[in-house]
Amino acid sequence: MSATGPLSDEGLIRLLDRTGARLEDPFFSQYAKDLTDDDLRRFWREMTLTRAFDNEATSLQRQGELGLWVPALGQEAAQIGSGNAVRKPDFVFPSYREHGVALTRGIDLPVILKMFRGIEHGSWVPSEHSFHLYTLVIGAHTLHATGYAMAMDRDGLVASGKPENDGAVICYFGDGATSQGDVNEALIFAAVNNAPVVFFCQNNQFAISEPTTRQSRVPLADRGKGVGIPSVRVDGNDVIASYAVSNWALQYARSGAGPVLVEAFTYRMGAHTTSDDPTRYRTRADEAYWAERDPIARLTTYMENAGILPDEYREEVAQEAKGLGRRTRELVKTWPAPSKTEMFEHVYAEPHATVDAERAWFERYERSFLEAHS
Amino acid sequence: MPTFEQFKMPDAGEGLTEADILTWRVAVGDTVEVNQPLVEVETAKSLVELPCPFDGVVIELLASEGDTVEVGIPIVVIDVDPTGAGPEATPAPESAGATPAPVTAHEHTGHGSAPEPAHAPAAAAPESADSGAVLVGYGVKAGSAHRRERAEGALEPIGGTEGAYPVFAKPPVRKLARDLGIDLSTINPSGPGGLVTREDVEQRAQAGSARTLATYPEDDQPWLESGYSTPDGRATRVPVKSVRKRTAEAMVKSAFTAPHVTVFQTVDVTATMDLVAQLKGDRDFADVRVTPLLIVAKALLLAVRRHPEVNSSWDDASQEIVFKHYINLGIAASTPRGLLVPNIKDAHRLPLRALAQKIGELTADARSGKTSPANLSDGTITITNVGVLGIDTGTPILNPGEAAILAFGAIRQQPWVHEGEIQIRWVTQLALSFDHRLVDGELGARVLADIGRVMNNPAQGLVWA
Numbered sequence: 001m002s003a004t005g006p007l008s009d010e011g012l013i014r015l016l017d018r019t020g021a022r023l024e025d026p027f028f029s030q031y032a033k034d035l036t037d038d039d040l041r042r043f044w045r046e047m048t049l050t051r052a053f054d055n056e057a058t059s060l061q062r063q064g065e066l067g068l069w070v071p072a073l074g075q076e077a078a079q080i081g082s083g084n085a086v087r088k089p090d091f092v093f094p095s096y097r098e099h100g101v102a103l104t105r106g107i108d109l110p111v112i113l114k115m116f117r118g119i120e121h122g123s124w125v126p127s128e129h130s131f132h133l134y135t136l137v138i139g140a141h142t143l144h145a146t147g148y149a150m151a152m153d154r155d156g157l158v159a160s161g162k163p164e165n166d167g168a169v170i171c172y173f174g175d176g177a178t179s180q181g182d183v184n185e186a187l188i189f190a191a192v193n194n195a196p197v198v199f200f201c202q203n204n205q206f207a208i209s210e211p212t213t214r215q216s217r218v219p220l221a222d223r224g225k226g227v228g229i230p231s232v233r234v235d236g237n238d239v240i241a242s243y244a245v246s247n248w249a250l251q252y253a254r255s256g257a258g259p260v261l262v263e264a265f266t267y268r269m270g271a272h273t274t275s276d277d278p279t280r281y282r283t284r285a286d287e288a289y290w291a292e293r294d295p296i297a298r299l300t301t302y303m304e305n306a307g308i309l310p311d312e313y314r315e316e317v318a319q320e321a322k323g324l325g326r327r328t329r330e331l332v333k334t335w336p337a338p339s340k341t342e343m344f345e346h347v348y349a350e351p352h353a354t355v356d357a358e359r360a361w362f363e364r365y366e367r368s369f370l371e372a373h374s
Numbered sequence: 375m376p377t378f379e380q381f382k383m384p385d386a387g388e389g390l391t392e393a394d395i396l397t398w399r400v401a402v403g404d405t406v407e408v409n410q411p412l413v414e415v416e417t418a419k420s421l422v423e424l425p426c427p428f429d430g431v432v433i434e435l436l437a438s439e440g441d442t443v444e445v446g447i448p449i450v451v452i453d454v455d456p457t458g459a460g461p462e463a464t465p466a467p468e469s470a471g472a473t474p475a476p477v478t479a480h481e482h483t484g485h486g487s488a489p490e491p492a493h494a495p496a497a498a499a500p501e502s503a504d505s506g507a508v509l510v511g512y513g514v515k516a517g518s519a520h521r522r523e524r525a526e527g528a529l530e531p532i533g534g535t536e537g538a539y540p541v542f543a544k545p546p547v548r549k550l551a552r553d554l555g556i557d558l559s560t561i562n563p564s565g566p567g568g569l570v571t572r573e574d575v576e577q578r579a580q581a582g583s584a585r586t587l588a589t590y591p592e593d594d595q596p597w598l599e600s601g602y603s604t605p606d607g608r609a610t611r612v613p614v615k616s617v618r619k620r621t622a623e624a625m626v627k628s629a630f631t632a633p634h635v636t637v638f639q640t641v642d643v644t645a646t647m648d649l650v651a652q653l654k655g656d657r658d659f660a661d662v663r664v665t666p667l668l669i670v671a672k673a674l675l676l677a678v679r680r681h682p683e684v685n686s687s688w689d690d691a692s693q694e695i696v697f698k699h700y701i702n703l704g705i706a707a708s709t710p711r712g713l714l715v716p717n718i719k720d721a722h723r724l725p726l727r728a729l730a731q732k733i734g735e736l737t738a739d740a741r742s743g744k745t746s747p748a749n750l751s752d753g754t755i756t757i758t759n760v761g762v763l764g765i766d767t768g769t770p771i772l773n774p775g776e777a778a779i780l781a782f783g784a785i786r787q788q789p790w791v792h793e794g795e796i797q798i799r800w801v802t803q804l805a806l807s808f809d810h811r812l813v814d815g816e817l818g819a820r821v822l823a824d825i826g827r828v829m830n831n832p833a834q835g836l837v838w839a
Contacts, residue, residue: 064384277420
């Protein structure tokens with residue numbers, strides 16, 4: 001970690017240090033004080049399950065069952081912490097690496113793989129989970145999120161006078177996305193419209209192979225200053241701080257105070273995707289440095305020391321993780337390939353003559369091949 | 375009874391078509407479990423460890439370390455039921471192949487490929503490669519696309535372009551064609567599976583129009599015509615076509631089909647020079663150009679009369695040698711269109727004056743670009759007059775379809791031993807290349823020697839005429 005610049009720990013909110021010791025923050029500690037031991041165990045369980053699922057998916061890709069996989073290794077704390085601060089009236093716009101957040105929103109993790117197996121574009125009903133479909137286009141969904149937040153405001157779902165009914169939007173994106181035009185436009189729109197949206201940037205330090213130092217001269221949170229959005233830097237490998245900061249940010253947005261930019265400073269421990277080879281652009285030493293800062297290990301140490309992580313519970317979760325892996329493996333293989341004509345569905349909400357003609361042409365084209373059709 | 379499963383080389387990146395086996399982490403007989411590291415492979419993108427997809431015992435490693443294996447080819451056989459009795463009639467009896475036990479083909483339906491027919495032979499070619507996936511940033515390897523076979527006439531256009539087959543081309547190529555105003559459907563595709571490539575489009579563009587030259591206005595550089603500037607403006611690329619293209623093709627064809635041999639002779643041609651001077655003063659020759667070329671042409675005709683075997687060609691297709699009873703004498707000419715070899719029909723029948731006249735017409739036509747195609751075909755033997763350029767001699771390449779070509783060098787005054795004394799004489803060099811398949815060294819040497827004798831002493835021509 002550098003002394004200054006985008007990789008410094010300047011202004012980083014931290015409630016759990018890497019040795020597993022609890023820290024106090026004069027402002028943010030109050031936003032984590034409601035966490036019970038059960039909550040922490042739930043965080044631990046969700047982080048552990050996310051990682052187990054992640055590893056299983058990587059294996060499945062290597063075995064030819066998935067076209068691609070996007071690991072979230074190392075980012076579990078930022079995701080589980082922030083995801084647990086979300087409640088029903090809120091709405092989440094994920095990017096494509098938010099498997100941990102998906103788990104907190106009640107998504108059955110294996111269904112995420114339908115997209116990565118290339119058989120569906122998205123496999124849950126967003127409104128049922130307050131969790132939008134994954135967006136692959138970098139940063140595009142920050143605009144959708146801002147628009148959605150502005151609509152929530154117009155629908156009276158913000159600062160309604162009954163805080164328990166208020167909602168806000170939280171939008172996840174990475175450090176690389178902050179260099180995109182869409183993200184900057186979203187920040188500007190959100191600022192001038194006072195939209196209830198929390199921009200949650202997981203700075204995992206790499207835009208594929210491009211380090212954050214090639215994206216910014218200052219901490220990414222500083223981008224909020226330029227458009228007048230309050231911003232916070234949080235240690236993204238600290239699940240408690242990630243929860244506290246998100247908790248505050250969402251409350252702030254729900255209250256009608258406007259948007260917030262959170263930079264969760266973390267580290268992508270794995271590859272960008274299974275198509276990537278990180279050894280070509282970073283050193284083993286860097287990876288070892290961050291392995292010592294593994295978010296799950298940090299929470300484990302803290303909970304062990306506090307005596308709130310009994311062996312039976314660990315064993316229970318270990319079995320659950322194993323079962324999740326097995327179930328994922330079995331499920332993936334049962335999914336049939338979709339019919340090719342499915343691509344013509346959902347182009348328009350209603351029947352459309354052009355699409356019908358194109359479908360008819362395509363069916364004839366497919367029939368023109370000698371091979372057997374299945 | 376054991377149940378065997380195969381693990382096929384997966385696409386460990388986006389659109390990889392193959393990977394190299396680096397290190398096997400297991401050996402035959404090893405008990406393995408799901409996700410245990412099986413093998414380390416190297417793809418175009420990275421080193422990747424492939425985890426085992428089955429619990430079981432390794433029966434056979436189907437690829438060795440160092441092998442390059444295509445995606446979809448099985449690399450290992452694992453018995454997933456080593457102890458069990460196993461169902462007697464395990465699925466896929468038709469996939470027995472060379473393996474004694476039933477093999478359940480482990481299909482990879484992921485990554486967008488369609489379910490494969492269950493009756494595919496067990497050890498068949500890669501089946502999952504038909505997705506045509508492309509490694510991001512690498513492009514598809516030529517010929518690597520596996521295309522499905524199309525039923526003949528199965529898809530008839532039913533009017534308009536709506537029913538026609540689409541032209542296959544990558545989006546950037548389509549854009550290029552659109553930018554250049556080229557209709558993709560008019561291009562003959564050269565890519566795999568009928569794909570129109572960037573080169574196809576560029577070639578069409580170059581054929582269709584000339585671009586600005588990298589020359590200065592006052593330059594007179596006609597050979598740059600129809601060329602276009604390179605991006606840095608420091609070179610002009612001129613598409614090879616018409617005469618240049620045919621010249622190149624003819625030269626390559628000739629040089630690499632007919633084994634060439636060249637013999638040389640240096641000759642005192644003072645008598646020929648005297649004869650030329652004399653003829654120039656002759657009234658009969660007043661309206662024709664008399665040059666040493668005329669005498670060398672006559673000398674060649676006389677030599678061919680004495681050795682008609684040299685006036686022949688090799689017919690490779692029918693494995694015959696064609697001896698010609700006529701001499702169509704080719705004279706290599708540098709023209710605005712490039713090198714041409716027009717010939718004088720039945721030159722052996724022409725008296726000297728008529729020969730001089732024909733040579734004059736031929737050169738005039740060639741210079742003004744009026745050479746008729748008829749005059750370019752059916753030559754039987756050729757003279758190339760490199761001497762006019764001040765060159766002593768060369769090793770000429772045969773005009774295709776002919777067996778001999780004579781290079782006629784510059785005629786210079788040189789010290790020469792003449793009648794026992796060193797005198798200043800007119801001397802030239804002659805070189806005769808011939809097709810060694812049908813002309814032996816002796817024959818070639820005799821032909822050249824005879825030419826030399828006539829040049830040295832034109833009176834010899836009277837004897838042989």
